[in-house]
Amino acid sequence: SQQGEEDPQALSIQEGENATMNCSYKTSINNLQWYRQNSGRGLVHLILIRSNEREKHSGRLRVTLDTSKKSSSLLITASRAADTASYFCATDAATGRRALTFGSGTRLQVQP
Amino acid sequence: DAGVIQSPRHEVTEMGQEVTLRCKPISGHNSLFWYRQTMMRGLELLIYFNNNVPIDDSGMPEDRFSAKMPNASFSTLKIQPSEPRDSAVYFCASSLLVQENYGYTFGSGTRLTVV
Numbered sequence: 001s002q003q004g005e006e007d008p009q010a011l012s013i014q015e016g017e018n019a020t021m022n023c024s025y026k027t028s029i030n031n032l033q034w035y036r037q038n039s040g041r042g043l044v045h046l047i048l049i050r051s052n053e054r055e056k057h058s059g060r061l062r063v064t065l066d067t068s069k070k071s072s073s074l075l076i077t078a079s080r081a082a083d084t085a086s087y088f089c090a091t092d093a094a095t096g097r098r099a100l101t102f103g104s105g106t107r108l109q110v111q112p
Numbered sequence: 113d114a115g116v117i118q119s120p121r122h123e124v125t126e127m128g129q130e131v132t133l134r135c136k137p138i139s140g141h142n143s144l145f146w147y148r149q150t151m152m153r154g155l156e157l158l159i160y161f162n163n164n165v166p167i168d169d170s171g172m173p174e175d176r177f178s179a180k181m182p183n184a185s186f187s188t189l190k191i192q193p194s195e196p197r198d199s200a201v202y203f204c205a206s207s208l209l210v211q212e213n214y215g216y217t218f219g220s221g222t223r224l225t226v227v
Contacts, residue, residue, distance in 0.1 A: 033213075033215060041220060042221050045215035045217070048214065050212075088155070098168070099143075099168060099213070100145075102155040105154065
Protein backbone atom coordinates (compact mmCIF):
# COMPACT_ATOMS: atom_id res chain seq x y z
CA SER A 1 0.00 0.00 0.00
CA GLN A 2 1.06 3.59 -0.39
CA GLN A 3 3.26 5.24 2.19
CA GLY A 4 0.80 8.06 2.78
CA GLU A 5 -2.91 7.55 3.11
CA GLU A 6 -5.24 10.51 3.46
CA ASP A 7 -8.45 10.65 5.38
CA PRO A 8 -11.14 11.51 4.47
CA GLN A 9 -11.12 10.75 0.76
CA ALA A 10 -13.58 13.57 0.15
CA LEU A 11 -14.72 16.54 2.22
CA SER A 12 -17.44 19.10 1.53
CA ILE A 13 -17.75 22.23 3.67
CA GLN A 14 -19.20 25.73 3.54
CA GLU A 15 -17.10 28.79 2.90
CA GLY A 16 -15.71 30.15 6.15
CA GLU A 17 -15.53 26.77 7.86
CA ASN A 18 -12.30 25.02 8.72
CA ALA A 19 -11.15 21.94 6.81
CA THR A 20 -9.03 19.22 8.39
CA MET A 21 -7.32 16.47 6.44
CA ASN A 22 -5.29 13.64 7.91
CA CYS A 23 -2.41 11.58 6.60
CA SER A 24 -0.91 8.37 7.93
CA TYR A 25 2.35 6.82 6.86
CA LYS A 26 4.37 3.71 7.62
CA THR A 27 8.12 4.33 7.74
CA SER A 28 10.53 6.75 9.36
CA ILE A 29 10.70 10.06 7.56
CA ASN A 30 12.98 13.04 7.08
CA ASN A 31 10.02 15.28 6.38
CA LEU A 32 6.40 15.31 5.32
CA GLN A 33 5.00 17.67 2.72
CA TRP A 34 1.53 18.76 1.65
CA TYR A 35 0.59 19.56 -1.93
CA ARG A 36 -2.48 20.93 -3.61
CA GLN A 37 -3.79 20.00 -7.04
CA ASN A 38 -6.48 21.92 -8.88
CA SER A 39 -8.45 19.99 -11.45
CA GLY A 40 -6.39 19.40 -14.60
CA ARG A 41 -3.26 20.97 -13.18
CA GLY A 42 0.02 19.90 -11.63
CA LEU A 43 0.65 19.65 -7.92
CA VAL A 44 1.72 22.73 -6.01
CA HIS A 45 3.89 22.51 -2.91
CA LEU A 46 2.20 24.04 0.15
CA ILE A 47 4.27 23.31 3.22
CA LEU A 48 7.04 21.05 4.54
CA ILE A 49 7.39 19.88 8.13
CA ARG A 50 10.51 18.12 9.33
CA SER A 51 10.52 15.04 11.54
CA ASN A 52 11.77 17.04 14.53
CA GLU A 53 8.96 19.60 14.21
CA ARG A 54 5.50 19.20 15.71
CA GLU A 55 3.61 22.10 14.19
CA LYS A 56 4.05 24.60 11.39
CA HIS A 57 1.99 27.50 10.09
CA SER A 58 1.79 29.21 6.74
CA GLY A 59 -0.96 31.77 6.28
CA ARG A 60 -4.27 29.95 6.75
CA LEU A 61 -2.54 26.56 6.79
CA ARG A 62 -1.57 24.71 9.93
CA VAL A 63 0.24 21.38 9.78
CA THR A 64 0.90 19.05 12.67
CA LEU A 65 3.13 16.02 12.77
CA ASP A 66 3.10 13.16 15.27
CA THR A 67 5.99 10.84 14.50
CA SER A 68 5.04 8.45 17.31
CA LYS A 69 1.70 7.84 15.59
CA LYS A 70 3.13 8.31 12.09
CA SER A 71 0.44 10.80 11.25
CA SER A 72 0.01 14.37 10.11
CA SER A 73 -2.90 16.74 9.72
CA LEU A 74 -3.49 19.75 7.50
CA LEU A 75 -5.89 22.40 8.74
CA ILE A 76 -7.17 25.10 6.41
CA THR A 77 -8.86 27.86 8.39
CA ALA A 78 -11.61 30.15 7.13
CA SER A 79 -11.91 28.23 3.87
CA ARG A 80 -12.74 29.92 0.58
CA ALA A 81 -14.31 28.58 -2.60
CA ALA A 82 -10.88 28.95 -4.21
CA ASP A 83 -9.53 26.32 -1.80
CA THR A 84 -11.51 23.68 -3.69
CA ALA A 85 -8.89 21.18 -4.85
CA SER A 86 -7.32 17.84 -4.01
CA TYR A 87 -4.74 17.79 -1.25
CA PHE A 88 -1.94 15.24 -1.02
CA CYS A 89 0.56 14.41 1.65
CA ALA A 90 3.98 13.18 0.58
CA THR A 91 6.70 11.59 2.66
CA ASP A 92 10.46 11.78 2.32
CA ALA A 93 11.55 8.42 3.71
CA ALA A 94 14.58 8.38 5.96
CA THR A 95 15.92 5.25 4.27
CA GLY A 96 15.41 3.49 0.99
CA ARG A 97 13.78 5.31 -1.89
CA ARG A 98 14.92 8.90 -2.11
CA ALA A 99 11.92 10.28 -3.89
CA LEU A 100 8.69 11.47 -2.34
CA THR A 101 5.87 8.96 -1.97
CA PHE A 102 2.44 10.50 -2.35
CA GLY A 103 -0.77 9.52 -0.65
CA SER A 104 -4.10 9.01 -2.32
CA GLY A 105 -5.36 12.52 -1.63
CA THR A 106 -8.39 14.26 -0.14
CA ARG A 107 -10.81 16.00 -2.47
CA LEU A 108 -11.99 19.20 -0.80
CA GLN A 109 -15.09 21.00 -2.02
CA VAL A 110 -15.79 24.42 -0.50
CA GLN A 111 -19.33 25.59 -1.18
CA PRO A 112 -19.75 29.35 -1.61
CA ASP B 113 11.75 31.08 -14.16
CA ALA B 114 8.88 29.66 -16.21
CA GLY B 115 8.65 26.61 -13.97
CA VAL B 116 8.81 23.01 -15.11
CA ILE B 117 7.75 22.80 -18.73
CA GLN B 118 6.18 19.68 -20.16
CA SER B 119 5.14 18.93 -23.70
CA PRO B 120 2.82 18.04 -25.20
CA ARG B 121 -0.10 18.91 -22.87
CA HIS B 122 -2.31 16.32 -24.54
CA GLU B 123 -1.46 13.30 -26.64
CA VAL B 124 -3.86 10.91 -28.30
CA THR B 125 -2.26 7.98 -30.04
CA GLU B 126 -3.16 4.56 -31.36
CA MET B 127 -2.12 1.40 -29.65
CA GLY B 128 1.29 0.27 -30.83
CA GLN B 129 2.58 3.73 -31.61
CA GLU B 130 5.62 5.30 -29.98
CA VAL B 131 5.00 8.18 -27.59
CA THR B 132 7.62 10.64 -26.37
CA LEU B 133 6.97 12.99 -23.48
CA ARG B 134 9.31 15.89 -22.80
CA CYS B 135 10.31 17.86 -19.75
CA LYS B 136 12.43 20.90 -19.02
CA PRO B 137 13.20 21.21 -15.30
CA ILE B 138 13.91 24.34 -13.32
CA SER B 139 17.42 25.63 -13.75
CA GLY B 140 19.56 24.82 -10.72
CA HIS B 141 17.53 21.83 -9.60
CA ASN B 142 19.60 18.68 -9.44
CA SER B 143 16.81 16.10 -9.41
CA LEU B 144 14.08 15.24 -11.88
CA PHE B 145 11.15 12.92 -11.29
CA TRP B 146 8.60 11.29 -13.58
CA TYR B 147 5.27 10.38 -11.98
CA ARG B 148 2.13 8.87 -13.47
CA GLN B 149 -1.34 9.66 -12.10
CA THR B 150 -4.44 7.56 -12.57
CA MET B 151 -7.70 7.36 -10.67
CA MET B 152 -7.07 3.75 -9.72
CA ARG B 153 -3.42 3.95 -8.64
CA GLY B 154 -2.94 7.59 -7.69
CA LEU B 155 0.50 9.12 -8.15
CA GLU B 156 3.19 6.58 -8.90
CA LEU B 157 6.89 7.30 -9.21
CA LEU B 158 8.24 5.93 -12.46
CA ILE B 159 11.87 7.04 -12.34
CA TYR B 160 14.05 9.77 -10.95
CA PHE B 161 17.38 11.28 -11.90
CA ASN B 162 19.95 12.96 -9.73
CA ASN B 163 22.57 15.07 -11.52
CA ASN B 164 21.32 13.57 -14.81
CA VAL B 165 21.94 9.98 -13.65
CA PRO B 166 19.00 7.56 -13.27
CA ILE B 167 18.89 6.55 -9.61
CA ASP B 168 15.71 4.56 -9.18
CA ASP B 169 13.74 3.15 -12.10
CA SER B 170 11.96 0.45 -10.14
CA GLY B 171 8.65 2.12 -10.88
CA MET B 172 8.97 1.82 -14.63
CA PRO B 173 6.19 -0.62 -15.54
CA GLU B 174 8.07 -2.68 -18.11
CA ASP B 175 10.58 -2.60 -20.91
CA ARG B 176 8.20 -0.60 -23.05
CA PHE B 177 9.05 2.43 -20.93
CA SER B 178 12.38 4.22 -21.09
CA ALA B 179 13.61 7.58 -19.83
CA LYS B 180 16.65 9.67 -20.56
CA MET B 181 18.21 12.84 -19.25
CA PRO B 182 20.98 13.82 -21.68
CA ASN B 183 21.67 17.09 -19.87
CA ALA B 184 20.52 19.13 -16.89
CA SER B 185 17.82 20.95 -18.83
CA PHE B 186 15.99 18.18 -20.66
CA SER B 187 14.45 14.77 -20.08
CA THR B 188 12.27 12.44 -22.10
CA LEU B 189 9.96 9.57 -21.23
CA LYS B 190 9.30 7.19 -24.09
CA ILE B 191 6.68 4.47 -24.41
CA GLN B 192 7.15 2.01 -27.26
CA PRO B 193 4.83 0.37 -28.12
CA SER B 194 2.01 2.16 -26.31
CA GLU B 195 -1.01 0.28 -24.93
CA PRO B 196 -4.44 1.49 -23.76
CA ARG B 197 -3.49 0.77 -20.12
CA ASP B 198 -0.77 3.43 -20.42
CA SER B 199 -3.48 6.10 -20.57
CA ALA B 200 -2.83 8.46 -17.67
CA VAL B 201 -1.52 11.89 -16.79
CA TYR B 202 2.27 11.93 -16.72
CA PHE B 203 3.95 14.54 -14.54
CA CYS B 204 7.51 15.70 -14.47
CA ALA B 205 8.81 17.41 -11.34
CA SER B 206 12.15 18.85 -10.34
CA SER B 207 13.73 19.66 -7.02
CA LEU B 208 16.90 20.29 -5.12
CA LEU B 209 17.84 17.04 -3.40
CA VAL B 210 20.65 17.26 -0.88
CA GLN B 211 20.32 15.31 2.33
CA GLU B 212 16.56 15.41 2.14
CA ASN B 213 13.87 16.14 -0.40
CA TYR B 214 12.73 19.72 -0.52
CA GLY B 215 9.53 20.82 -2.20
CA TYR B 216 8.98 19.60 -5.72
CA THR B 217 7.93 21.84 -8.57
CA PHE B 218 5.60 20.02 -10.90
CA GLY B 219 4.87 20.64 -14.53
CA SER B 220 1.31 20.86 -15.82
CA GLY B 221 1.41 17.26 -16.99
CA THR B 222 0.82 15.41 -20.24
CA ARG B 223 -2.55 13.72 -20.56
CA LEU B 224 -1.94 10.59 -22.63
CA THR B 225 -4.80 8.67 -24.22
CA VAL B 226 -4.01 5.47 -26.06
CA VAL B 227 -6.88 4.17 -28.17
